[in-house]
Amino acid sequence: MAVLNITEASTSLPIKRVLVLSYSQTGQLTEITRRILAPLEQDERIGVHVETLRPVKPFPFPWGFFSFLDAFPESAHMVPPQLQPLSLTGAEEFDLVILPYQVWFLAPSQPVTAFLKYPLASKLLAGKPVVTVIACRNMWMLAQEKMKTLLDGYGARLLDNVVLVDPSPTMASLWTTPLWLLSGKKDLLKILPPAGVDAASIEAASRFGYALRDALLNNEERGNAPLLSGLKAVDSDPHLLVSEKAATRSFYVWGKLLRVVGAPGQFRRYPFLVLYVVFLIALILTVVPLSLLVQSLLRPLMRRRFAALKQRFDLPSGAGAERMHLYEH
Known part of the structure; x- marks a missing residue:
């Protein structure tokens, strides 16, 4: 565990407040x-408020086949569902905001999008330092670009981004992730690696909590420098960007059509959803492998381009590991 460099006197009252x-x-x-928050919650000088976002109409898990597909038009167009009232009033003051989110159809999940478009969001986020935490299959770069746009709209300061992804090969996770969401079982296909972020990466996420604790108690959140640099917070793969852009365009165009056809949950959407599934499977079996092959052939010619993209999407926290020895447990 790192040795703290803290000047404030110990007190039983929180001197820092964190909104999650x-x-x-x-x-x-x-x-x-929970892994990230544990070091913060264990320190009496830090008060942590966890605000759980609850849609008025809950999203099921496991998903039903049609309810899963029916979520993509609104996800792609970032049309939020209605949330149950929050416990916050907007008058609260926080020193740091931690915003974990899942990626749904290459956009922030609908409940998180709903909060970001909630009337209180402007009061709670204005000028505040924010740390985003992403857990997803492997495509998240364009979702984070959308997140950054929303945060910028409130004048929030994005200090860090933590990304944990499924370590499985792309073609394997294309099948295991939907099957997990539809069945609730990560290892339904025994011949393929289990879906989701691996247990070791989840356990190691506590390093971010210890680093945030130290940074808060040293008032580092008041600046604009990342708090989690040197901790392998994010390791982007710019080779996936072509696939992300193609899929995002597909979700947007088909989503627009489906939103014209009917509202979420309406039966008349279902035939078009089936048609989209056929289109998507054909895409996965033909265009995606071909795209990966072409990219692998062109990779030597685009090394500088990919390096520049990686540097961009690794920001602000970066993929460096120079501080790992301080926070590994």
Whole structure:
């Protein structure tokens, strides 16, 4: 554990307050968030308020086949569901906001989007330092760009981004992740690696909590420098960006059509959802492998381009490991 460099006198009252906006459908993100929060909650100088986001109409887990597909038009167009009232009034003051989120159809999950468009969001986020935490399959870069746009709209300061991904090969997770969401079982296909973020990565996420604790008690959140640099917070893969852009465009165009056809849950959407599934499977079996092959062939010619993209998407926290020895347990 790191040695603290703290000048404030110890007190039984919190001297730092942290807001955590929590929503997890599968429970995986809750477990990751719990690991990060543990060092903060164990320190009496830090007060942590976890605000759980609850849609008025809950999203099921496991998903039903059509309810899963029916979520993509509103996710892609970032049309939020209605949330149950929050316990916050907007008058509260927080020193740091931690915003964990899942990626739904290459956008922030609908409940998180709903909060970011909630009337209180402007009061709670204005000028505040924010740490985003992403748990997903492997495509998150464009979702984070959307998140950054929303945060910028409130004048929030994004200090850090933590990303934990499924370590399985892309073609394997294309099948295991949907099957997990539809069945509730991570290892339904025994011949493939289990879906989701691996247990070792989840356990190691506590390092971010210890680093945030130290940074808060040293008032580092008041600046603009990342608090989690040197901790392997994010390791982006820019080779996936072409696939992300193609899939995002597909979700947006088909989502627009489906939103014209009917509202969420309406039966008349279902034939078009089936048609989209056929289109998507054909895409996965043909275009995706071909795209990966072409990218692998072009990779030597685009090394500088990929390096520049990686540097961009690794920000602000970065993929460096120079401080790992301070926080590994």
